[in-house]
Amino acid sequence: MSTQRPRRAAITGIGVIAPNGLRADAYWKSVKEGLGVLDRITREGCDHLPLRVAGEVRAFDAADLIEERFLVQTDRFSHFAMAATVLALDDAGLGSGDPAEPYDIGVVTAAGSGGGEFGQRELQKLWGQGSRFVGPYQSIAWFYAASTGQISIRGGFKGPCGVVASDEAGGLDAIAHAARGVRRGTGALLVGAAEAPLAPYSMVCQLGYPELSTVEEPDRAYRPFTAGACGFVPAEGGAMLVVEDENRARDRGAAVRAMVAGHSATFTGASRWERSREGLAHAIRGALDEAGCAPEEIDVVFADALGVPEADRAEALAIADALGAHGTRVPVTAPKTGMGRAYCGAPVLDTAAAVLAMEHGQVPPTPNVFDICHDLDLVMSRARPAELHTALVLSRGLMGSNAALVVRRGGDSAR
Amino acid sequence: MIIEVTVDELAKLMKKAAGVSVDPTDLAHSSDSPFGTLGLDSLGLLGIVGELENRYSKPLPPDAERCKTPREFLDLVNTTLKAGA
Numbered sequence: 001m002s003t004q005r006p007r008r009a010a011i012t013g014i015g016v017i018a019p020n021g022l023r024a025d026a027y028w029k030s031v032k033e034g035l036g037v038l039d040r041i042t043r044e045g046c047d048h049l050p051l052r053v054a055g056e057v058r059a060f061d062a063a064d065l066i067e068e069r070f071l072v073q074t075d076r077f078s079h080f081a082m083a084a085t086v087l088a089l090d091d092a093g094l095g096s097g098d099p100a101e102p103y104d105i106g107v108v109t110a111a112g113s114g115g116g117e118f119g120q121r122e123l124q125k126l127w128g129q130g131s132r133f134v135g136p137y138q139s140i141a142w143f144y145a146a147s148t149g150q151i152s153i154r155g156g157f158k159g160p161c162g163v164v165a166s167d168e169a170g171g172l173d174a175i176a177h178a179a180r181g182v183r184r185g186t187g188a189l190l191v192g193a194a195e196a197p198l199a200p201y202s203m204v205c206q207l208g209y210p211e212l213s214t215v216e217e218p219d220r221a222y223r224p225f226t227a228g229a230c231g232f233v234p235a236e237g238g239a240m241l242v243v244e245d246e247n248r249a250r251d252r253g254a255a256v257r258a259m260v261a262g263h264s265a266t267f268t269g270a271s272r273w274e275r276s277r278e279g280l281a282h283a284i285r286g287a288l289d290e291a292g293c294a295p296e297e298i299d300v301v302f303a304d305a306l307g308v309p310e311a312d313r314a315e316a317l318a319i320a321d322a323l324g325a326h327g328t329r330v331p332v333t334a335p336k337t338g339m340g341r342a343y344c345g346a347p348v349l350d351t352a353a354a355v356l357a358m359e360h361g362q363v364p365p366t367p368n369v370f371d372i373c374h375d376l377d378l379v380m381s382r383a384r385p386a387e388l389h390t391a392l393v394l395s396r397g398l399m400g401s402n403a404a405l406v407v408r409r410g411g412d413s414a415r
Numbered sequence: 416m417i418i419e420v421t422v423d424e425l426a427k428l429m430k431k432a433a434g435v436s437v438d439p440t441d442l443a444h445s446s447d448s449p450f451g452t453l454g455l456d457s458l459g460l461l462g463i464v465g466e467l468e469n470r471y472s473k474p475l476p477p478d479a480e481r482c483k484t485p486r487e488f489l490d491l492v493n494t495t496l497k498a499g500a
Contacts, residue, residue: 067434069435069436069454069459070434073433073458132468132469135432135465136458136459137433139458
């Protein structure tokens with residue numbers, strides 16, 4: 001065992017299943033071009049509900065990547081997570097699983113709700129036909145921890161496994177948890193989140209959120225930081241990353257895409273958006289501190305961008321509070337306005353976009369947002385070329401969690 | 416009426432209840448192999464037990480879901496179904 005080389009957490013693989021692209025390269029192309037894919041919800045049984053617009057993952061066939069038994073036994077949210085894992089492993093050059101040292105690879109996911117569609121189907125059998133008609137896989141498929149378990153079983157990953165249930169910001173908390181796992185001795189972790197909130201029961205659960213946008217025009221439904229901000233639009237999908245010990249990655253000749261440099265999380269209470277200013281600023285300072293990063297070193301901010309005026313104001317002020325004068329000069333972006341917020345999956349998709357933005361030297365734009373009413377340099381309309389070394393990713397949850405993550409460019413890849 | 420669950424039906428049930436595709440001929444040849452090696456876990460077998468109980472409106476003994484191999488399972492199921500026919 002090496003005592004000379006400190007263990008640092010590198011991102012070596014990215015797998016994306018998003019409304020605007022399946023695979024990291026397709027996702028990045030859409031993000032860079034500011035493609036808006038918000039659209040009318042077409043999923044079965046949803047057309048009578050007052051939530052009309054969302055980011056749907058279309059043209060996705062899980063069977064292309066995952067064996068049928070894993071599909072029959074799991075919900076759509078796990079299908080996304082397992083498929084994103086296959087793509088992340090491939091991207092990292094780690095093959096399809098069954099590693100030579102199974103205890104060296106772990107799995108961490110974050111989840112906002114679990115398998116609502118699967119759960120609804122089985123509960124309908126319970127009340128429609130009786131308890132004897134409920135399938136046994138109900139016991140695991142709708143559980144929010146299902147994706148971690150199935151990814152671990154399918155890939156033979158027997159290292160530390162866990163699930164972070166800390167609201168949408170849990171997507172960033174999971175990445176931080178994986179980075180700590182690497183520092184504590186695990187070789188690599190599959191980490192991320194994917195959600196499937198577009199099914200009748202799941203949608204009804206969301207209708208009570210005052211922050212939800214029910215605007216019916218896709219290009220007007222989610223416009224954070226503008227005077228027309230009217231809430232957020234939900235999305236399905238997410239991303240999985242390979243977070244790996246930097247030395248392990250270099251020893252096997254893998255490209256170090258980025259480093260997980262710092263993270264911090266705070267809690268300020270459900271729907272208390274004004275107070276999220278203080279919480280988010282505190283999280284940013286904590287993440288910078290852990291990364292040993294000065295505010296001026298932040299080259300781009302991926303904003304939470306909730307789309308609720310009070311929350312947008314709090315976020316703009318938090319960025320200024322934590323970054324000082326640099327906060328009004330640093331490019332800020334929110335690619336999620338083009339595809340919606342995939343709950344815990346959203347900040348992981350943003351982290352993937354941050355890594356890709358650093359690699360390509362482009363700050364992607366914020367789709368559908370043209371005229372902002374806050375003191376931010378929000379990148380709009382088209383991508384802005386920039387030398388990017390360090391990115392800050394922000395996330396807040398509807399239940400009051402705030403988190404900030406600092407990622408630094410890996411320096412290996414000339415993509 | 417003589418009720419008998421065949422290897423063919425078991426293959427169909429494995430597909431329906433657990434998404435496990437297995438060729439009936441192969442299943443007949445490996446009827447002494449543990450379910451685990453055929454890709455069927457304990458929840459999958461439990462689902463098959465429930466499906467058969469619903470289909471024949473008859474409870475199967477608790478040992479049914481603990482059977483280790485297709486032969487053991489089919490023997491138990493068919494003995495139980497015949498006993499009550």
